[in-house]
Each structure stands twice: as structure tokens, then as C-alpha cells.
Amino acid sequence: MSSTDLFRVARGVLEAPGSSLPSKAAAVDTLLLGITEGVLLTDGTAWLIWSFWTTAPSNRSWPYAAKLGEIADVRVHDDALRIVERGDAGSDLRELAIDVLVGKAHARHVADGLILGLVERARSGREAEEAVRLIEAVHAARGLDAGLLRGVRDRWARSPVAGIREASISVAGQLVEDNLTFVETMLSDPDSDVRVAMGYRLDVDFPGHENTAHLIEARLQIEAHPRARCALLRALASVIEAAETKPRRPR
Numbered sequence: 001m002s003s004t005d006l007f008r009v010a011r012g013v014l015e016a017p018g019s020s021l022p023s024k025a026a027a028v029d030t031l032l033l034g035i036t037e038g039v040l041l042t043d044g045t046a047w048l049i050w051s052f053w054t055t056a057p058s059n060r061s062w063p064y065a066a067k068l069g070e071i072a073d074v075r076v077h078d079d080a081l082r083i084v085e086r087g088d089a090g091s092d093l094r095e096l097a098i099d100v101l102v103g104k105a106h107a108r109h110v111a112d113g114l115i116l117g118l119v120e121r122a123r124s125g126r127e128a129e130e131a132v133r134l135i136e137a138v139h140a141a142r143g144l145d146a147g148l149l150r151g152v153r154d155r156w157a158r159s160p161v162a163g164i165r166e167a168s169i170s171v172a173g174q175l176v177e178d179n180l181t182f183v184e185t186m187l188s189d190p191d192s193d194v195r196v197a198m199g200y201r202l203d204v205d206f207p208g209h210e211n212t213a214h215l216i217e218a219r220l221q222i223e224a225h226p227r228a229r230c231a232l233l234r235a236l237a238s239v240i241e242a243a244e245t246k247p248r249r250p251r
Helices: 003-015 021-038 044-054 074-086 091-101 112-121 125-142 148-155 161-172 180-187 193-204 213-220 228-246
Strands: none
Touching: 003 021, 003 044, 021 044, 044 074, 044 091, 074 091, 074 112, 091 125, 112 125, 125 148, 125 161, 148 161, 148 180, 148 213, 161 180, 161 193, 180 193, 180 213, 193 213, 193 228, 213 228
């Protein structure tokens, strides 16, 4: 049987009302394999897969959901938006919708309003991280206004929930500017996980991190948490290396 015939049979299984749940799951896996291998599937296949995922009894996050995000399908896009906008969808179903919306076929079409709605509704670190995934994908696809990113950063940095404050660090990392006041605030956060996250982010790619040596050194004088100290030392080494390799201005 050729690949084309195999995918046709798999689609037929999905479309047949009498197909069992395991048979439909196997058909979906077959079609996703086709996407992975670059096979151009027929129109409507993405919707069939999405419909199965969102109506299956388990409503869990299915593997390879990101692959579906690579296929442009208006019905899939609109339904994923509906799930995210509802706010009362189960966490697994909402995560599935975001898995698709962050895909290259969908991210650039996500409106700012949807992102701001997620930001306002975030009540836990997990919900904030879901919004961060969308923010990062949309920003990479079409760019988000710096004012919007600053607003999210500052709103979450004031949250009483440590996980949300930690998520603000990822948002700040999308800004191409120094965040020295923000960095100082996060390095002084009462929750050690937030301080650790800030230290590790400074070690990687945080904008303007080469100007934070004095903040890191000051925090090291009083930081007692082992993991936070480790993150800060790594960050300081990274900052020093960045300063040494930065091109010098001609005199």
C-alpha cells in the first residue's frame, strides 16, 4: 500500500461514525506521521484531527499537537481561539489549543486582545506560562508592541503569586532594552525560585545583561539560598565574559 493510500484509509477511519476510539487514535497517529514527513494532506484533514482530539473522552493533551499548528486551517484556528477565550475550558484542552496556536501557521494571526485576556485571567504560574508561550510565539511571528510587553511584565512582577512573578522574567526577556530596575526587583524577590529564575535568565540571553554585574555582585553579598547563589555566580561569569568579548570603541 502506498503512502497516499494509507493516508486515505486513515482519513476514512476518522470520518466513519462507527470507528472505535482506538482505531481513530491510530488513524490520527498515521496522519500526523504524514505531516512529520512533509506529506501534503488533503483539505479538511487538520479539522478531522482537531475534532477528534477535542471530543475524545480523555480531553488530554495529545502528542504532536504542535504539528497541527503548522497547517493553516481557519476552522481549527477559530475553534482553538474559542477554547482559549472561554476561560472555563479544562486545563488540558486549553493547553492543546495553545499548542496549536503557537504553530507557525497560526501565531501571526493571534490578536493582542487574546493575549491580554490570558494575562488578566492568569491566577497561577501554570496559566501564566501558557500565556508566555503564546507571547513568545506571536512576538517571533509578527512582533508585539514594546508597550504591551512592558505592561505584562510590570503587571505580573507585582503579582502576589510567585509563579506569575517568575513568568514576568520570560516576558521581560522579549524586550530589546535594559531592564535594570526590573532585574534588581526580581533578584530581591522574597521567593527563592524567582531569584533563581532571574539568575539563570541572566546567564543565557537576557537583554542588557552585560550591564547587570553590579546588581549581581550586590545580591551575592547577601544571598543565602544555595541554588540562587549558584545561578548568580553563573550569571556573573556570563556577564564578565560578555563584557570581555564586546567590541571596544575606537579611541
